Every structure is written in C-alpha cells, then in structure tokens.
Amino acid sequence: MLKVQFEKNKYGSELLLDCVDLSDILDQGIAVKEMHVTTFYEIFFFMEGSSSINLEGKHIDIEAPCILFLRPAQPRQWELSDVKKCMVIFFEGAFMETFLKDHLFLHRLYYFLGGTFPVILPQDQKVLSIFENLLHSVKQEIDNLKNDSHQLLRAYLYQILILLNRYYTAHYDLKGNLYENLNMLQFREMLKQNIKEKQTVKEYAALLNMNRNRLNHLCNEIFAKDASDIIKNELVESCKYYLLTTDKTITEISYDHNFSAPSNFVRFFKSMTTISPAAYRTEFIKD
Incomplete structure (x- = not known):
C-alpha cells in the first residue's frame, strides 16, 4: 500500500505543517486516488461541493459544508471529482507536541480519538468562514517564512485545533473533559x-x-x-x-x-x- 510521507523540506528549511487548497494538489500527495496511508494528521474543510472517501473499509459520503478529520495510518481511498472548494491543513504530531511539551495533547481532541467518534463535523458557512480566514493566515505565513514563523504557525494551529474541539464537542453533545481527566x-x-x-x-x-x-x-x-x-x-x-x-x-x-x-x-x-x-x-x- 502507498504510504504518503510528510514533505518536510518543501519550503526549504524543515517545516512540519502545510496548508493548501485541495484544487492545487488533486491526484498528488494526500489527494491521490489509490489506496494509501499517511504519517501525519489531516483536516479537510469542505466549503462547496461533494465527495466521498473509503476510510478503513467504510464508504463515507461528504457533503459541504463540513470538516473531515483524518489520523495517521488510516487506510483511505478518495473520490474528489465533485469538490468545488476545500482547504486542507496537515501536520506531523511532533509539530505541536514538542512545542507544548505535552505528548498527550492530540489525544485530548475528540475528533482524533477514532473508534466510534465521527470523522465528519457538519458546519455552516459562517463557522467555516472563521476557519477559512485562519487558514489563509497560515498559507500567507508559509509563503513568506521568517525566523519566527514556526512559533506563529504553531499558534495558528493551536487556535484552530482548540476551536475545532469546541465545535465538535458542542455538536455531538460530549460532556467529558479530556483536559482535566x-x-x-x-x-x-x-x-x-x-x-x-x-x-x-x-x-x-x-x-x-x-x-x-x-x-x-x-x-x-x-x-x-x-x-x-x-x-x-x-x-x-x-x-x-x-x-x-x-x-x-x-x-x-x-x-x-x-x-x-x-x-x-x-x-x-x-x-x-x-x-x-x-x-x-x-x-x-x-x-
């Protein structure tokens, strides 16, 4: 099976985070049509259109507006021909865990827990626009890397992940608190x-x-x-x-x-x- 590795030196010096418009990478990297796994985390923000994914043997239809969460090592196969607008952010776990000195941080996020927790979070365009603005800020910073860009990019990602967890727990009415327990x-x-x-x-x-x-x-x-x-x-x-x-x-x-x-x-x-x-x-x- 194809294993997609993170392209750490895509922008010259090592960077364990990337943010792209899905239309720019169709049929390559994380959007390849053949069955594959990745070594990193991915979050897809579907703003317009539809698609589907065969994830670990389960067919999942995707209708925008919604957000899709994928963990490393999940076998998947895409059908993306009807996607009209989608942004993707993906990152190695170490990009956040080393920064926070908290190897359990990503385990605190319900949407990355797997099991019976849904991988799709339906959302309205108003909420997606909040994330779209943040993602554009991430893209802009990546396109103009400076000495302190890693710190700012981690701050952006941290904000995105925390906000997503709030919307996810509210939507699925999850009462527990993985920050305290x-x-x-x-x-x-x-x-x-x-x-x-x-x-x-x-x-x-x-x-x-x-x-x-x-x-x-x-x-x-x-x-x-x-x-x-x-x-x-x-x-x-x-x-x-x-x-x-x-x-x-x-x-x-x-x-x-x-x-x-x-x-x-x-x-x-x-x-x-x-x-x-x-x-x-x-x-x-x-x-």
Whole structure:
C-alpha cells in the first residue's frame, strides 16, 4: 500500500505543517486516488461541493459544508471529482507536541480519538468562514517564512485545533473533559500500546491503579460508553489495520492479537463489523 510521507523540506528549511487548497494538489500527495496511508494528521474543510472517501473499509459520503478529520495510518481511498472548494491543513504530531511539551495533547481532541467518534463535523458557512480566514493566515505565513514563523504557525494551529474541539464537542453533545481527566488520556495511550496483548477491563484498570467500576464510570462520563466497548473498538481497529496494510494471513493476525483460535477471531470480527475478516479485506481492496 502507498504510504504518503510528510514533505518536510518543501519550503526549504524543515517545516512540519502545510496548508493548501485541495484544487492545487488533486491526484498528488494526500489527494491521490489509490489506496494509501499517511504519517501525519489531516483536516479537510469542505466549503462547496461533494465527495466521498473509503476510510478503513467504510464508504463515507461528504457533503459541504463540513470538516473531515483524518489520523495517521488510516487506510483511505478518495473520490474528489465533485469538490468545488476545500482547504486542507496537515501536520506531523511532533509539530505541536514538542512545542507544548505535552505528548498527550492530540489525544485530548475528540475528533482524533477514532473508534466510534465521527470523522465528519457538519458546519455552516459562517463557522467555516472563521476557519477559512485562519487558514489563509497560515498559507500567507508559509509563503513568506521568517525566523519566527514556526512559533506563529504553531499558534495558528493551536487556535484552530482548540476551536475545532469546541465545535465538535458542542455538536455531538460530549460532556467529558479530556483536559482535566488525565486517567482517560492514559487509558487511550495504553490501549494503543497494549491492545494486541491486553483486552480486558480488569487488565487496564490494573495498569491505571483503579478498580473496574471506577474505570467504567470514567469511560461513561468522558466517552459515553463502557470500558469494554472502548477496548473492543480499539481491538477491531487494530485488526482492520493489519488486514488492510499487511499480507499477513487471517490466522497470523488472529494469533498476533492474542485470540486463542482463528475461529474466535472471525467470530469477534463479524460481531463488530457484520462481515468476516476475509470479506472485509476483499471488499476494501477490490478496486
């Protein structure tokens, strides 16, 4: 599968942020039509037109005005022929995390959490115009880089990300606060690191030094779902990634993810997606 790397030296000296009009990069880079993954974060601001994306095997229709959020390593395939106006900002995680000295910052943003959190945020043109002005400021700064441009660009990006999180949490009526609850940020981080070996609420509660009831309470408060549901979601997402980005067999992926037998893996996968792992892989790569 094609892996799109960030073009760090596009503007001469290293810069881990870019902002473009989608019309300027059609059929290249992040807009290529073939299936690909990226190593960076992307936010698409669709202002006019329509499009669609096959994201991790799921077809998603996109109707402007709206905003689309993509994390690194998500297999996707675009159909962008009907997009009339769209701006894109994309960046390496280190561009913000190093600046803030907070490696959990991007985990505090609901729209980058994955799982059952929607990747699309519908918005009206009035709100999009706010972001359009900010994005034009980013583009202008990139086109006229100065010694202090990195600091200003980080400030612009920080403002954009925080505003987006406010609109996202308001639109989807999310009550939790990922800025205050460090335990839940640690939980999300632990899932990424351990999901192939640890798949029970008891195991993650022990890692967090709390009991299962407390972990479930926090998950329901912050994410509006039980800890077991979050763990299963992370597990199936990991399995999907290996199905779509590697040549490993179903049996190999099964044992890699600590299933006692391939049949148990197939049963779990079907319960989460309604289709078998083999059918999922075939469906996604058939084109």
